[in-house]
Amino acid sequence: MLFVAASSTQAAGEFYCCPDPASGRRICGDTLPEQCRGRAYRVLDSGGNIVKEVGPPMTAEQKIELAAENRRKKQLEEAARELRRRDQALLDTYATPQDIDLAQRKAEADVNLAMRDTQGRIDAAVNKRKKFEQEAEFYKKKAMPPELAKELRALDHEIKVQQELMDVKKHDFAAIKAKYDADRKRYFELTGRSPAPAPTGGAAPATPERR
Numbered sequence: 193m194l195f196v197a198a199s200s201t202q203a204a205g206e207f208y209c210c211p212d213p214a215s216g217r218r219i220c221g222d223t224l225p226e227q228c229r230g231r232a233y234r235v236l237d238s239g240g241n242i243v244k245e246v247g248p249p250m251t252a253e254q255k256i257e258l259a260a261e262n263r264r265k266k267q268l269e270e271a272a273r274e275l276r277r278r279d280q281a282l283l284d285t286y287a288t289p290q291d292i293d294l295a296q297r298k299a300e301a302d303v304n305l306a307m308r309d310t311q312g313r314i315d316a317a318v319n320k321r322k323k324f325e326q327e328a329e330f331y332k333k334k335a336m337p338p339e340l341a342k343e344l345r346a347l348d349h350e351i352k353v354q355q356e357l358m359d360v361k362k363h364d365f366a367a368i369k370a371k372y373d374a375d376r377k378r379y380f381e382l383t384g385r386s387p388a389p390a391p392t393g394g395a396a397p398a399t400p401e402r403r
Contacts, residue, residue: 206243209234279382286379296372303368307361314354321347 209220210233219225224233235243250258286292324343328336380386 206235206237209236279378282375282378283382286375289376289379289385292372292376292379296368299368299372300365303361303365307358307365310354310358310361314351314358317347317350317354321351 205222207220207222208224208228209218210225210228210231211217212219212227213231219227220236221228230249232246232248234245237243286295321344324340324347328340328344331337331340
């Protein structure tokens with residue numbers, strides 16, 4: 193059934209209405225009129241009340257924008273889920289702020305131990321090189337034996353490698369402090385507790401200047 197209506201409250205159930213593109217008058221039907229396809233229309237109940245409004249089909253640009261918005265919402269939802277997971281893991285790991293302090297001290301102690309070992313290897317290589325340097329003094333005016341030159345090059349390489357390793361360990365030490373500072377801050381945010389002064393982190397051992 194199709195009819196043009198200013199008011200049609202006699203029909204039972206819902207019906208569909210849209211402006212007639214030709215006359216501008218409202219055209220309605222108990223099924224979607226052909227003239228309303230591909231256009232905005234309203235669904236009315238038998239009392240003439242609007243049940244819902246359906247907008248016109250989206251343009252290609254609108255479809256692209258909607259797809260981009262849906263992707264953005266999905267990314268935000270995934271980020272929120274990941275944050276909730278990390279927050280729960282944080283609360284499961286630390287029962288008290290002191291647990292964070294203890295974990296930080298242990299992690300820093302492990303790195304400090306590795307740094308001391310590395311510094312020991314640097315010192316040993318530097319001392320060994322000094323002995324070969326003394327021997328090389330005898331060859332200032334003549335060719336240095338190949339084995340002596342090889343030893344000096346090997347020691348230079350060893351010192352360079354160990355110094356680079358020391359730089360990595362220093363970076364690890366700074367990263368540990370940043371991690372536990374962030375964990376501590378987030379823990380207080382989640383629990384509503386008042387933060388106590390953060391513990392002073394273990395100082396990295398001093399290293400000699402590079403050669």
